[in-house]
Amino acid sequence: MQLLATTQPAELPTDALLARLRCRRAAIDLASDRMTEAPPGEIIEWVYRRLNRQLRKRLGPFLDLLAMRKLVLALRYLLAEEEPPASVRQNALLAKPLQELIIAPDAEATIVRLESALIRDYPFVDGLATTWHSHGPGGVEQQLASGILQHGLDRSGKGIVSRTLSYLVDMRNCLAVKKYWRWQVNQAPQLTAGGAISVERLIRIWATRDEDRLAALVTKLGGIPTRNLEAVNLEQSLINGLTRLLREAGRDPLGLAVVIEYLWKTQLAAHNRLLRNILTDDRQELLEEVLLL
16 A cells, blocks of 8 residues: 555646745745744645646655655554644545554554555565564654655655655764763664665764764764754754755756755744744754654
8 A cells, every 4th residue: 555645646737836836935935934824734735736647756755755754643643542633633645544544543453454554565564563562652653764764765766856865864863863872872773774874884973972973974964063962053954954955956946856845944944933932952852743754
């Protein structure tokens, strides 16, 4: 079973949709981080409904990532035995059978059925039920979130979709290293392969607690000097790096980056709004909640 809803692709020509998205992208820039026209989830679904068949195919690995993020958020509530908010329950991006599956009250049965439903198209879900038994909800989320990134990289070629996924792998891994240091976890972090920074290199940095080296790598990714590894500096440097990557690629008015950059800007605007009302210590967790990780 595919993650994405099997809605009829739009007939809107590619150049017409990209022109609309360029206008919307410019409107976000003018509004800075103030409220955009709709919550990010609704904007993603709005864009998906207007993609023609060709764009859906070319953006497939990135769209799968967005759908998996929706699925992981829904599972997070289910496995915690909490009622999900309406924004999670009402999910037009995710395939209808999956929407119905993840509202079942039995968490264990849901994981088993989810593995069975997805394993043909997404082999990385193999063993998900075993992961649930041995590592709990966190293990399930790690397997799905890491797996979809690697799966997407295997299918995305060498264009902006691949470069975006690779950057997200690096972002996810650097944040994981920092988090394990902060939490004083003795076990090595589970990192995702496929980024510009090798897993082996990051594990050596984690094991030696080489904060200067991690800061240097984050500076290289983000393009802005990271003087220390306070969460706010690490986060902002990584955000700036992805923003710059997509801005440069998005200068091509007919390129796929127009779509990805627009969706990133909507996510980032929501992230910035929420930052005003939280403590500094909670920023890194919020980054993982709001952005495309």
